[in-house]
Amino acid sequence: EASGLETEGNGYAPQSDFYKVEAVVRPWRLSHVASALIKMGIRGVTVYDVRGFGAQGGARERYAGSEFTEDSFVQKVKLEIVVSQDQVEAVVETVIDHARTGEIGDGKVFISPVADVVRVRTGERGLKAERMAGGRAEILGIVDS
Ligand code: ATP
Numbered sequence: 001e002a003s004g005l006e007t008e009g010n011g012y013a014p015q016s017d018f019y020k021v022e023a024v025v026r027p028w029r030l031s032h033v034a035s036a037l038i039k040m041g042i043r044g045v046t047v048y049d050v051r052g053f054g055a056q057g058g059a060r061e062r063y064a065g066s067e068f069t070e071d072s073f074v075q076k077v078k079l080e081i082v083v084s085q086d087q088v089e090a091v092v093e094t095v096i097d098h099a100r101t102g103e104i105g106d107g108k109v110f111i112s113p114v115a116d117v118v119r120v121r122t123g124e125r126g127l128k129a130e131r132m133a134g135g136r137a138e139i140l141g142i143v144d145s
Pocket residue numbers: 043044045046047080081082083119120121122129130132
């Protein structure tokens with residue numbers, strides 16, 4: 001019986017062709033993370049300025065003065081990266097490797113299934129919409145059927 005929660009190979013439930021990797025990281029790590037993503041062939045990324053609190057609470061960032069806030073939320077950035085299932089682990093690894101300082105407040109990554117992708121310009125759906133020119137699949141020589 002397909003509950004939709006069975007895992008079959010990749011270890012994620014529910015199974016999906018695409019996943020969204022959402023990463024909340026320190027603003028001053030963003031360019032470092034982004035250049036690493038570009039280097040590995042990630043071409044589509046959405047970034048938001050956000051504020052939040054975790055174990056770090058409202059403790060002020062100890063690093064750049066521009067990141068200080070006067071209220072109880074700490075300024076962070078959120079990256080949203082939709083990729084095919086086979087690219088999720090590599091993306092997560094790259095993000096954490098380049099966002100990490102080892103101090104409280106480094107951030108967190110959330111992974112969730114994405115039902116479909118639509119390219120506005122062409123109306124393409126699915127893998128055709130998710131693949132990007134010069135993207136990771138192309139770099140790795142993965143040919144889509
Ligand atoms: P086109 O070939 O028509 O330019 P595209 O696939 O390159 O299509 P864009 O229209 O350039 O996509 O993307 C618009 C915005 O959508 C990007 O600036 C980015 O914020 C977001 N975006 C695109 N692809 C992704 C993705 N895979 N994950 C997260 N955000 C994405």
